Amino acid sequence: MEYILIIIGAVFVNNIVLAQFLGICPYMGVSSKVSTSVGMSGAVMFVMTLATVVTYLIYHYVLVPFQITYLQTISYILVISSLVQMVEIILKKVSPALFQALGIFLPLITTNCAVLGVAILTVQKEFNLLEGVVFAIANAIGFALAILLFAGIREHLDLMGVPKGMQGAPAALVVAGILALAFMGFAGLV
Amino acid sequence: MVLTLLVITVVASFTLASVYNVTKEPIAAAREAARQNAITMVVPEFDRLESRMFLPLTGRDSLEFNFAYKDDELVGVAVGTYTDQGFSGRIRAMVGFYPDGRIVDVVHLQHAETPGLGDKIEKSKSDWSDQFRDFDPATQVLRVTKDGGNVDAITAATITSRAYCDGIQRAYETFIANVKTPEGGAE
Amino acid sequence: MSQLKNFTKGFIKENPVFVLLLGLCPALGVTTSAFNGLGMGLATTFVLVSSNVVVSLIKSQIPDKVRIPSFIVIIASFVTIVQLVMEAFLPDLFASLGLFIPLIVVNCLVLGRAEAFASKKNLVSSLVDGLGMGLGFAFALTLLGAVRELLGSGAIFGYPFIQGDGMLVFVLAPGAFIGLGYLIALTNLIKKNE
Structure with missing residues (x-):
């Protein structure tokens, strides 16, 4: 039951993009086509889950015992960027097909604040490891949902007669705002 | 190459x-x-x-009871309480009781609720939490009206209001179990 | 490029938020009020200026291959300093900015300036660039915060202008997206008329 609440909360109610404003850069950047957003979502899910597990272990078995929790930010970002590098190298060797699909999105993830954000939130919300993993996966699904919906709308938006000043980013942001408005309706779910 | 990175990291840590x-x-x-x-x-x-x-009846973390005396007579107890049922993360609040169990007032200590909605629990944002003044949990129910209680929920932030009530209830139950009978002496 | 031009480019012409679309997460996340926007903007400015200066000073010592990790360590250190200092001396602001303070690390603006500007230019230019870009970022966040606060709760910097409750939606998430969208459109208009 608790896990279902975490999932619904992270996917719909507190959607990481539309309610928490994390991961806006890739959300705006790679959402012009549905196909690229699928790739990005896959890469985010992979790295986010892995990063949450590793940072959880580091926090509870290194930072807390040595009383150096003030090094949280610096150690997390180092872990995430090296993790991304490692995933890139391993993927290249093990599964060239998957690497083809996710490859170009992996470097972008280092600066995706959603990954670091979820890792920090897992500590803040005092989740245990399993809850943390569920939370990370649910957030990745939430990210995928938001970006896929958005990409679908943007593909149509390109065919519309948008006023000149509003073309591109402004129109996209207003659309994102309306999507966020729709997602607020989920608040009654929990 | 590795050395440079190591030096930078060490300098940064120091x-x-x-x-x-x-x-x-x-x-x-x-x-x-x-x-x-x-x-x-x-x-x-x-x-x-x-x-x-004191360890509360429900919940895993203990609550901090601050007994306030004036001229060696107990005038109130401030209880640092918490709830994990908030919209986003733990809410911590300070609940004050008169020795007879009535609530003096409640202030939030920490929360991450939605700005504009759930953050109305803050005294500086809204007078919502003023309704807890002189609230008597012995005769009134610490739940939102929707759940059959006596607390008006914040518009569009029922989850936050429910959570706040949960935190106050936790403080009250622990207060009754540990304080009122032996030391309060009101009854 | 003269230093003055280098400094002023961040406000309109190359505004990090309105034109370059960098650092949108904090721009949307913390701007529920003008004060929060200003606080976040100034915190980011401090990180940006400090990391630009340090990167510019040691750029010749850093091998190309470990360039990015080194920059990230430097930036993360300054972010942690901001975090600790703010928690000590401005606890209220720290509480309302919350998660977005540690997330300055992944603000593309900071790493972007270190990589694209400070690692190539001299100390003075990097300092001026950091200051200009940072203040441009702060300007954008304060403006967006002021618009949202005015429309959402009828006040600016906490001083009430309009009676009543205002349009709550502008304080909530959708208002952030819509407000920013219209401000970008406005910037496009100003830039075209120049």
Whole structure:
């Protein structure tokens, strides 16, 4: 039951993009086509889950015992960027097909604040490891949902007669705002 | 190459360690000031304070009870309570009781609720939490009206209001179990 | 490029938020009020200026291959300093900015300036660039915060202008997206008329 609440909360109610404003850069950047957003979502899910597990272990078995929790930010970002590098190298060797699909999105993830954000939130919300993993996966699904919906709308938006000043980013942001408005309706779910 | 990175990391860690040591005291002082401030807001005037920890009936972390005395007579108890049912993360609040169990006042200590909706639990944002003044949990129910209680929920933030009630209820139950009979002496 | 031009480019012409679309997460996340926007903007400015200066000073010592990790360590250190200092001396602001303070690390603006500007230019230019870009970022966040606060709760910097409750939606998430969208459109208009 608790896990279902975490999932619904992270996917719909507190959607990481539309309610928490994390991961806006890739959300705006790679959402012009549905196909690229699928790739990005896959890469985010992979790295986010892995990063949450590793940072959880580091926090509870290194930072807390040595009383150096003030090094949280610096150690997390180092872990995430090296993790991304490692995933890139391993993927290249093990599964060239998957690497083809996710490859170009992996470097972008280092600066995706959603990954670091979820890792920090897992500590803040005092989740245990399993809850943390569920939370990370649910957030990745939430990210995928938001970006896929958005990409679908943007593909149509390109065919519309948008006023000149509003073309591109402004129109996209207003659309994102309306999507966020729709997602607020989920608040009654929990 | 590796050496350069190592040097940078070591220098960075040492810098942070020294900044941490410099700011450690002010951070602790700021937290202590916020706690003291919250205590004075939720209990009647006092001249002596005693703190003790009690394990609540529900929930895994213990609550901090601050007994406020004036001229050696108990005038109120400020309870640092918490709830994990908030919209986003733990909400901590300070609840003040008269010795007979009525609530003096409630102030929030920490929360991450939605700005514009759930953050109305803050005294500076809205007078919503004023309804807990003189609230008597013995005769009134600490639940939102939707759930059959006597607390008006914040518009469009029922989850937050429910959570706040849960936190106050936790403080009240623990207060009744540990304080009222042996030391309160009101009944 | 003269230093003055280098400094002023961040406000309109190359505004990090309105034109370059960098650092949108904090721009949307913390701007529920003008004060929060200003606080976040100034915190980011401090990180940006400090990391630009340090990167510019040691750029010749850093091998190309470990360039990015080194920059990230430097930036993360300054972010942690901001975090600790703010928690010690401005606890209220720290509480309302919350998660977005540690997330300055992944603000593309900071790493972007270190990589694209400070690692190539001299100390003075990097300092001025950091200051200009940072203040441009702060300007954008304060403006967005002021618009949202005015429309959402009828006040600016906490001083009430309009009676009543205002349009709550502008304080909530959708208002952030819509407000920013229209401000970008406005910037496009100003830039075209120049």
